[in-house]
Amino acid sequence: MTTTAIGHNTHLAERAYRIRRNALLMGEVQGQGYIGQALDIADVLAVSYFHAMRYRPAEPEWEGRDRFMLSNGHYAIALYAALIEAGIIPQEELETYGSDDSRLPMSGMASYTPGMEMSGGSLGLGLSLAVGRCLGLKRKGSDARVYTLFSDGELDEGSVWEAILSAAHWKLDNLIAIVDVNNQQADGPSTQVMAFEPLTDKLAAFGWFVQRVDGNDLDAVVAAFDVAKSCPDPKPRMIVCDTKMGKGVPFLEAREKNHFIRVDAHEWQLALDALDAGRTA
Amino acid sequence: MSRPTPAPATGAKPKLKTSAMIASIAGEGQRTTAAPFGNALVELGKTREDIVGLTADLAKYTDLHIFAKAYPDRFYQMGMAEQLLMGAASGLAHEGFTPFVTTYAVFASRRAYDFVHQTIAEENRNVKIVCALPGLTSGYGPSHQAAEDLALFRAMPNLMVIDPCDAHEIEQAVPAIAAHNGPVYMRLLRGNVPLVLDEYDYKFEIGKAKLLRDGADVLVVSSGIMTMRALEVATMLERDKVDVAVLHVPTIKPLDTATILREAGRSGRLVVVAENHTVIGGLGEAVAGALLRAGVHPPFRQIGLPDEFLDAGALPTLHDRYGISANAMAASIKGWLG
Numbered sequence: 001m002t003t004t005a006i007g008h009n010t011h012l013a014e015r016a017y018r019i020r021r022n023a024l025l026m027g028e029v030q031g032q033g034y035i036g037q038a039l040d041i042a043d044v045l046a047v048s049y050f051h052a053m054r055y056r057p058a059e060p061e062w063e064g065r066d067r068f069m070l071s072n073g074h075y076a077i078a079l080y081a082a083l084i085e086a087g088i089i090p091q092e093e094l095e096t097y098g099s100d101d102s103r104l105p106m107s108g109m110a111s112y113t114p115g116m117e118m119s120g121g122s123l124g125l126g127l128s129l130a131v132g133r134c135l136g137l138k139r140k141g142s143d144a145r146v147y148t149l150f151s152d153g154e155l156d157e158g159s160v161w162e163a164i165l166s167a168a169h170w171k172l173d174n175l176i177a178i179v180d181v182n183n184q185q186a187d188g189p190s191t192q193v194m195a196f197e198p199l200t201d202k203l204a205a206f207g208w209f210v211q212r213v214d215g216n217d218l219d220a221v222v223a224a225f226d227v228a229k230s231c232p233d234p235k236p237r238m239i240v241c242d243t244k245m246g247k248g249v250p251f252l253e254a255r256e257k258n259h260f261i262r263v264d265a266h267e268w269q270l271a272l273d274a275l276d277a278g279r280t281a
Numbered sequence: 282m283s284r285p286t287p288a289p290a291t292g293a294k295p296k297l298k299t300s301a302m303i304a305s306i307a308g309e310g311q312r313t314t315a316a317p318f319g320n321a322l323v324e325l326g327k328t329r330e331d332i333v334g335l336t337a338d339l340a341k342y343t344d345l346h347i348f349a350k351a352y353p354d355r356f357y358q359m360g361m362a363e364q365l366l367m368g369a370a371s372g373l374a375h376e377g378f379t380p381f382v383t384t385y386a387v388f389a390s391r392r393a394y395d396f397v398h399q400t401i402a403e404e405n406r407n408v409k410i411v412c413a414l415p416g417l418t419s420g421y422g423p424s425h426q427a428a429e430d431l432a433l434f435r436a437m438p439n440l441m442v443i444d445p446c447d448a449h450e451i452e453q454a455v456p457a458i459a460a461h462n463g464p465v466y467m468r469l470l471r472g473n474v475p476l477v478l479d480e481y482d483y484k485f486e487i488g489k490a491k492l493l494r495d496g497a498d499v500l501v502v503s504s505g506i507m508t509m510r511a512l513e514v515a516t517m518l519e520r521d522k523v524d525v526a527v528l529h530v531p532t533i534k535p536l537d538t539a540t541i542l543r544e545a546g547r548s549g550r551l552v553v554v555a556e557n558h559t560v561i562g563g564l565g566e567a568v569a570g571a572l573l574r575a576g577v578h579p580p581f582r583q584i585g586l587p588d589e590f591l592d593a594g595a596l597p598t599l600h601d602r603y604g605i606s607a608n609a610m611a612a613s614i615k616g617w618l619g
Contacts, residue, residue, distance in 0.1 A: 110404050117375075122399050128365045129400055132372020132380075135357065139333075140376065159396070162362035166369070169360070 009051075009218045015085060016046035016218065017279045020248050022081035022094060024275065028268035030098035033106070035271075036252065036261040038078035040182045040243035041149070043216050045082040048147055048178075052225040057087035060114045064144055067137075069130050071150035072180070073120015076108035088115040124157030126150050127177060131163050134172040134236075145229070148177045153185030155196045161206075167236040168207030175236040176228045177208075180215065182243045186259045199240055208238045215241025249274045297595030300420035305473045306506060306596065313473040314448035318411060319347030321455035322381060326352055329459060333373060335359055336383045337366040343383035343413045344471045363388045367396035367410075374406035379459060386412035386427030386468060390434060401464045402439045408464050415444070415468035415505065416557030417586055417603065422593035428586045432562025434466045435534050441487070442533040443467040444505035444557075444564075448474040450531060453485035461487055468505060477509045483529075490537035492544065496526035499614060500550045500579075502541060504530045504564050507555040507584070513607040514614065523618065526550070533564055538571045545572055545579050551617060552579045557605060560585040582617050584610055 023038035049055075053066040070079050080097065083089040089104070096102035103113050107121035118129050130148040137144050154160050167175055181199070183190050191197060203210045209231050213220040221241065228237040246252030246261060249271045255261055263271065307313045326332050326348065338361040340346040349356035357373075359366045363384055370380040382389075389397065389412045401408045412430070419425040434442050443458065443465060445451045451470065458465045481493045493508070494515060501511040508529040515525035528544050530537060545552050545568070552572075554565040565583040572578065586603050600606035604613060 119399055119403050122395055124364075125368055125396065125400055128368025128396070129372045129375075131365065132369035132374075133376055134372070135369065136373045136376025136378055139373075139378065159362075159364035159368070162360070162365035163368070166359060166362065166365055 009222055012046045012050055012218050012222070015050045016042045017248075017275065018085050019045055019078070019081045020275055021272065022084050023077050024268060024272050025094055026077050026080065026097035026104075027263060029095055030106070031265065032263070033077045033098070034074045034260065035077065035263060036184070036245035036258070037072075037075050037151075037180070037182065038081060039247045039249060039252065040216070040245050041075060041078050041180055042081070042248065043218050043221055044149070044178055044180070044241055044243075045078060047218065047221045047225055049082050049086045051222055052229065053147065054144070055086070055088075060088050064142070066144050067117050067133055067146045068115075069117050069126045069133070069146060069148040070108050070120050071118070071126020071148055071154060072123060073107040075149065075151070076104070076106060076120065079108060079116070080104050083115040086115075089113075123151070123154045124159040127160055127163035127167070130175055130177070131166050131170065131172065134167070134175045135170060137174055145174050145176055148175065150177065150179055151185070152179060152181045152183060152190040152196065153193070155179070155190075155199070156194045164203070164206050164208070171234040172236045173234050176225070176239065177236065178239045178241055180241055180243055182245050184245055184257055184259045189257070203238050203240070207235060209233050209235040210238045210240065212240040212242070215243035216247050248278055250278075297598050299594055300596040306418055306470065307473055307475045312476040314452075314476050315473055316344040316347055316471065317448035317451040317474050318455060318469055318471060319344030321452045322348045323351040325456050325459055326355065329379065331377065331379045332381060332459065333357065333378050334381050334383070335366055335370050335373070337361055337363050337388065339384050339413070342385075342471065343411065343469060345381070345383045348381075363393040364396045367393045368400045370408045371400035371404060371406045374408050375404070379407050379409070381409045381411055383411050383413070383469070385425060386415045386430040387425055389466070390427060390430040394433060397440075398437055402437045405439050406464060407462055409458050410464070410466045411469045412466070413469045413471045417591060417599060417605065418470070418506070418557070418596070420594050420596050420599060423590040426591050428559045428591060429562065430468070431533055431556070431558045431564065435562065435567065439464055440534070441465045443487075443531055444533055445470070445485070445531050446505055446508040446529060447477045449476055449478040449483065450485050454531070457485060457487050470506070475509060477512065485531060488532045488535055488537055490528055490530040490532075490540040493527045493529050494525075496524035498524045498550060498618070499553060500526045500528060500544055500547070501553050501555055502528045502530055502545070502564070502568055503555040504533060505557045507557050507605065510605065510607045510610055511555055514611045517607065517611045518614065521615065523615070525614075530564060533567065536567050536571060538575075541568055541571055542575050542577055546577045550579060551582065551614070553582045553584060553614060553617070555584040555605070555610060558585055559588055561588055582613070584613060
């Protein structure tokens, strides 16, 4: 993908719009889904798949690809939306989301979904897997990178900190981790469930190269990915993305904040309409 | 549970001391081989460059240090972090390597279970989990006694489960599990490991139970160190005119049901399953289930660890106490025969 000048990421805005739209369509099919998260992370996924990453849509297992690890498996609806937009999953499969025998179950599965690099669902797995992938890529002399998306709630898991220690120990400069700080987890605001701030300072103290950006500001996200890729430090890179649940659909943004946003049957079309309104605005 | 104040040791026989955490299970005067796992892995590593070793601060205690010394750039010290250990091994396997992962059986099974389940077994990654201190092979207490590792790992789809008997078998099992494309859990004996099966013209084959000796009165079905105990018991019981057959079942999963049914179906024999494991969920119940499902109903008994947290102490004391020493096992069998 070519880089668009900062401030003019219109093609990425269009990609993000289409990822959100795919996610809403899947939510409508299933009647539910982690749509708040899908909407908040769409911009990060647009930048990952249409600016930062190297891959071949027709060849999801291409050896030279950058690996994208979805640690927060419940965000699968968002990643499917991006994989469809990227041409890795056929558009027509969207309608199977969450249905019996679908390749697109509600939580991501490496064993049968194209473009899914790990089986998620149990939180706190992704960074440990990513450490192994990065060690393996280095062993092979590959210049491919590993991108790992996880959520702020996963910071509660001890295994995440095992991997954070380890990635710095092994100087995994081929690892770009992205933590989605939407400040929502199952039992409430993540910062109240288990205080993790000041996150940037903590991660830097653990030996990571850390940036913190508004994860819904495409220009900022593009810049952060560019810096993460070009940084010469022999350190793993972390991009802390502050995001807004329900982003792009104002009435969902305004809805009482909840890990699992309830959307009534008639509201999916309203959400699509609201998304479209924002697109042309 | 309270326990009574112990009486001071009196008389000629002093109480034994708690065995060192990594005490050898070899009996006095028994032939042994040093570090069969570590040396076999070094040998295999000469031709298999895809093999890498990972441990969680237990290289020295799992004989992986020998591999680390031979191939320092193929060894990954992951620190005392078993979840990371399993996840990272899965990641390396996904990139085409064949990781041999070592820790103690308690930590692989009890602490890292979900990581093994999700990142290794479910994703069907080519990871070999090789764990020391299986069953009751440590006198250190429940923290280090993996009495339930087989039950936990048997219940995991995709995962092959191996319980080798001695150094001879470990040496053969290492290349065999490396040649198998898929996740494996193997119990490990480390340090000076008894050498027994070389005298039985024995060859390890994945998924195969082997009759080591025949006998008309009792069929012992066993795995791991209980096979060497069973062979000892068979010799002991010859003096009592009791004829004991020993069927060694090193692959707990997939179970060699055909051979087990064939041997257990021979009429007139007491079938005794002996395992270094809790009687819940291990080889005993696996065999019992296979027999029941096939309608084969011989007299059936189990020798194994009780469903309780085990004592700390000297291994010989504990093996006697819980009925898995050769003497205790012989006494049980004689009692059952009446």
